[in-house]
Amino acid sequence: MATFIFLVAAAFCIAGAVGIVLFRDAIRSVLSLVAVMLALSSLYLMLSAQFIFAVQVIVYSGAVMVLFLFVIALMGPVREQPSTRLRFQGLLAVIVAGSFAGLVVAMLGGVRYHAPDKGAVLSTFGSVESIAYGLFTTYLYPFELTSLLLLVAAVGAIYMSRRERP
Amino acid sequence: MTNLYNDPFWHWIVVLAAMLALLFSLVTATAYVVFLERVVIGHIQRRPGPNRVGPRGFLQMAVDGIKLVTKESFIPRNVDLFTYIAAPSIAVLAALLTWSVVPFAIWFGGVSYWIANVNIGILVIFAISAMNVYAIMLGGYSSNSKYSLLGGLRSAAQLISYEMSLGLSLVPIFIITGSLRLQTIEGWHGGLPLILVAPLSFVIYLISAVAETNRAPFDLPEAESELVGGYHTEYSGFKFAMFYLAEYMNITAVSAIATVVFLGGGSGPVLNWVLWLAIAVAVFLLLLWSRFVPPFGALVVAAIVFAFAGLDTPLFWFLIKVLAILFVYIWLRSTLPRLRYDMLMQLGWKVLLPLSIVNVIVTALVFVALT
Numbered sequence: 455m456a457t458f459i460f461l462v463a464a465a466f467c468i469a470g471a472v473g474i475v476l477f478r479d480a481i482r483s484v485l486s487l488v489a490v491m492l493a494l495s496s497l498y499l500m501l502s503a504q505f506i507f508a509v510q511v512i513v514y515s516g517a518v519m520v521l522f523l524f525v526i527a528l529m530g531p532v533r534e535q536p537s538t539r540l541r542f543q544g545l546l547a548v549i550v551a552g553s554f555a556g557l558v559v560a561m562l563g564g565v566r567y568h569a570p571d572k573g574a575v576l577s578t579f580g581s582v583e584s585i586a587y588g589l590f591t592t593y594l595y596p597f598e599l600t601s602l603l604l605l606v607a608a609v610g611a612i613y614m615s616r617r618e619r620p
Numbered sequence: 621m622t623n624l625y626n627d628p629f630w631h632w633i634v635v636l637a638a639m640l641a642l643l644f645s646l647v648t649a650t651a652y653v654v655f656l657e658r659v660v661i662g663h664i665q666r667r668p669g670p671n672r673v674g675p676r677g678f679l680q681m682a683v684d685g686i687k688l689v690t691k692e693s694f695i696p697r698n699v700d701l702f703t704y705i706a707a708p709s710i711a712v713l714a715a716l717l718t719w720s721v722v723p724f725a726i727w728f729g730g731v732s733y734w735i736a737n738v739n740i741g742i743l744v745i746f747a748i749s750a751m752n753v754y755a756i757m758l759g760g761y762s763s764n765s766k767y768s769l770l771g772g773l774r775s776a777a778q779l780i781s782y783e784m785s786l787g788l789s790l791v792p793i794f795i796i797t798g799s800l801r802l803q804t805i806e807g808w809h810g811g812l813p814l815i816l817v818a819p820l821s822f823v824i825y826l827i828s829a830v831a832e833t834n835r836a837p838f839d840l841p842e843a844e845s846e847l848v849g850g851y852h853t854e855y856s857g858f859k860f861a862m863f864y865l866a867e868y869m870n871i872t873a874v875s876a877i878a879t880v881v882f883l884g885g886g887s888g889p890v891l892n893w894v895l896w897l898a899i900a901v902a903v904f905l906l907l908l909w910s911r912f913v914p915p916f917g918a919l920v921v922a923a924i925v926f927a928f929a930g931l932d933t934p935l936f937w938f939l940i941k942v943l944a945i946l947f948v949y950i951w952l953r954s955t956l957p958r959l960r961y962d963m964l965m966q967l968g969w970k971v972l973l974p975l976s977i978v979n980v981i982v983t984a985l986v987f988v989a990l991t
Contacts, residue, residue, distance in 0.1 A: 481703065481761065488754070495747075508743035516750025516783070520757065520776055527761045527773060582740060582800055 460500060466493035480529075484522045491515045503580030638735050642719060650868045651681035653946060660947065661954040675914035685861070693857035696764065703762035708859045711755035711866035717748045718873040723803045723880055724938070741802035742790060745877060746783075749832065753779045755866070756834075756851045763854035771850025774840050774961065781968040782831040782838075788976035789824035792983035793881055806880045811887020820979045822882045824972055826948070829874040831968065833867065836953040840961055875945035876938075883941045886934025900926040 466489055473486030495510040589597050655670065659677075662669020670677035695704065721741045738744060753776050760772015794800060796817055797808045808814060815822045831838040847853070852863045879885055891899070900922040907918035928936035959967070 481700070485703070504738075504740045505743070508740050508747050511747035512743070512750050516747065516753065517780060520750075520753045520780060523754075523757050523761070524773065524776055527757065527769060582743075 463493045463496045657950045660950045664954040688861040691857040698764045700762035703758045707759035708862035714751040715866040715869035739801045760851035767848045767853045771847045782828045785972040785976045786828035789821045791980045792818045806885035811884040813884040815882040833870045837956040875942045879941040886938040888937030
């Protein structure tokens, strides 16, 4: 059962990823990206990371992708035209993608997977409680600094967008 | 009676049966929520409401449903066909999925059965309701119509804005109960309604929930006077019916969650049969007086109420509370004028969001001080 779910989710992931690149219609690409996000969230769930699953769906599928859709809907249904300027782009893409795939294979080939520790309780591993405990004890400073960074980014974005006006 | 839920084979049988029963009763109930709304709004506006089809108009919704299904499904030219068809499907899917985690327990042989008992119940509900935005956005985008597009865009902005205060309004509940599991929240201190402890949360939740389900006075995405029908202007026949069904299923789901989280869910006094009989008679007389159902229907409803005494008291109290919140929804729709768009955004960002943040901080401080 678990293998079957994994295979379905992985297939959706790969199909979506291919779709993002291949669709000429921007809205189809965004929808493919949504499919990838949802498939990823189910993979998280299978790794017993329940909280990450929910946050993945709420934040990425729910908020970020909707903003993407928002922008595309405002632009209107503009189809991306096949580019004529970069003639060697196709060849270049094959070379870059090929070397990147080689890099990934080389990197993953050296990874040694090991079973979870004997004492680890998987059911509490990714629960809200354990993540909250980690965030507010061991990783408190990184957590707070990250939120400060996000705040600075948000304030900066608002300042930049309003600068022209009196 | 052993707990069938723990047996791997019977588990799936029970869950499948519960899902089918829920699907059937949900679709039927949704139709009658629409009927209730039309009758109540009729009363409030001092007109009869639907009263032609069947006794006291009671078959109106069945006729409407048949009409919508058999109508020609008109698809305008130049629509983006895939997304045009996907949008109403996503709407119904999201509306139905929400119900999978609502602790709508059915008692059988002293054990309560529900479809899913997950320890991140509320987060799952938020995740599913986030999918709702896609239905409206894609419906508005794919229709190739300016009214649909504007309705869809407005709705996306509105849903994202109010989602935050909706989420934050429930954070005090997590602080108080220490759980995200809906079953635990419902049974907090033996079903003590959390509205007594966190009344501000309830108010914020209710307002945000009205905005999240695009209901009046926040029904900007389909403001008739400005946008014709909003995101579903170009939909007809069964696809329109799906949007319509999804809207009312969402309202019922939001009311059910409010019931579980704030009103103690299925908790209520366990009465003896004499009191149940009295309640059934009272319901019968009330229904006769209100003329909401024909006399025979009132008798049937009273009999069902009395049957609950022996079968499933928690379900009875649960339904009563859901019905009460639904009534508030309808009441709001029929008495409040629609907000202007900038007022809607100001209410969301400048009133509800700061208020819910203050609510979280104060609750946390009080909780730390008390424990």
